[in-house]
Amino acid sequence: xxxxxxxxxxxxxxxxxxxxxxxxxxxxxxxxxxxxxxxxxxxxxxxxxxxxxxxxxxxxxxxxxxxxxxxxxxxxxxxxxxxxxxxxxxxxxxxxxxxxxxxxxxxxxxxxxxxxxxxxxxxxxxxxxxxxxxxxxxxxxxxxxxxxxxxxxxxxxxxxxxxxxxxxxxxxxxxx
Amino acid sequence: xxxxxxxxxxxxxxxxxxxxxxxxxxxxxxxxxxxxxxxxxxxxxxxxxxxxxxxxxxxxxxxxxxxxxxxxxxxxxxxxxxxxxxxxxxxxxxxxxxxxxxxxxxxxxxxxxxxxxxxxxxxxxxxxxxxxxxxxxxxxxxxxxxxxxx
Numbered sequence: 001x002x003x004x005x006x007x008x009x010x011x012x013x014x015x016x017x018x019x020x021x022x023x024x025x026x027x028x029x030x031x032x033x034x035x036x037x038x039x040x041x042x043x044x045x046x047x048x049x050x051x052x053x054x055x056x057x058x059x060x061x062x063x064x065x066x067x068x069x070x071x072x073x074x075x076x077x078x079x080x081x082x083x084x085x086x087x088x089x090x091x092x093x094x095x096x097x098x099x100x101x102x103x104x105x106x107x108x109x110x111x112x113x114x115x116x117x118x119x120x121x122x123x124x125x126x127x128x129x130x131x132x133x134x135x136x137x138x139x140x141x142x143x144x145x146x147x148x149x150x151x152x153x154x155x156x157x158x159x160x161x162x163x164x165x166x167x168x169x170x171x172x173x174x175x176x
Numbered sequence: 177x178x179x180x181x182x183x184x185x186x187x188x189x190x191x192x193x194x195x196x197x198x199x200x201x202x203x204x205x206x207x208x209x210x211x212x213x214x215x216x217x218x219x220x221x222x223x224x225x226x227x228x229x230x231x232x233x234x235x236x237x238x239x240x241x242x243x244x245x246x247x248x249x250x251x252x253x254x255x256x257x258x259x260x261x262x263x264x265x266x267x268x269x270x271x272x273x274x275x276x277x278x279x280x281x282x283x284x285x286x287x288x289x290x291x292x293x294x295x296x297x298x299x300x301x302x303x304x305x306x307x308x309x310x311x312x313x314x315x316x317x318x319x320x321x322x323x324x325x326x
Contacts, residue, residue, distance in 0.1 A: 028224065
């Protein structure tokens with residue numbers, strides 16, 4: 001009984017530290033997506049390079065692909081752009097750009113200036129497709145498998161580490 | 177007289193101009209109120225301590241537009257909340273449903289209260305059984321009657 005008196009505060013302390021450590025390591029800005037391992041939401045959007053052409057989700061069935069949500073007004077997109085370019089150079093999978101709530105001319109100018117890593121970019125001018133995909137901040141990146149199921153989502157700018165340790169291995173696995 | 181009509185006309189025009197500007201909100205006040213009630217239950221994902229009803233973030237405006245359209249199409253409040261949860265997860269709800277991952281959130285405060293009360297009762301009961309000489313005298317006890325002091 002006597003020794004318990006010292007163990008109780010210690011136990012309480014350890015539990016408290018456990019919670020605080022967990023709290024420090026969780027990013028409150030990160031919203032877990034309920035769409036992981038669910039079929040990708042359908043869309044039919046005009047292409048950025050040619051508004052007369054429409055692309056649908058089902059056009060992409062049969063191969064793994066990457067969806068990168070970007071906008072010319074988005075600062076972090078500029079930061080992550082070299083990573084998207086690097087991913088494109090690796091030729092692992094088509095990278096579809098979802099040009100989120102942007103002006104067509106601004107978006108084209110941005111790609112001209114910084115390089116265009118996208119197999120195709122689609123204009124989501126009113127942000128409705130973004131909402132269907134649960135987008136709440138730009139940039140965001142999704143990996144979709146051959147069956148059209150979302151397998152991975154990254155919120156915020158891509159880093160070399162995320163591309164090399166998560167996205168590239170997953171694409172290799174999905175294509176394998 | 178003509179002058180008066182001119183004034184009336186100008187006022188009418190002004191009223192029309194105002195009405196036009198406020199059209200989205202004034203279209204159907206009942207719908208707007210219902211939209212705001214639903215939006216007040218939903219967390220804005222950009223500025224997370226605001227509701228979608230309060231937030232001026234672009235995404236919140238888009239989501240309000242979505243809610244408004246769905247309600248106008250005859251969706252129930254629950255269907256709208258489900259629509260949002262399908263896209264953004266339980267996180268978007270200020271009142272997430274009780275399940276494994278949210279059990280601590282719902283039950284934690286009650287558990288803490290019970291534990292706190294239990295500890296309080298234990299300590300008080302133990303103290304009430306102690307002899308008075310086990311307590312340190314209060315400051316002033318040995319200086320005579322504290323009430324008599326200024």
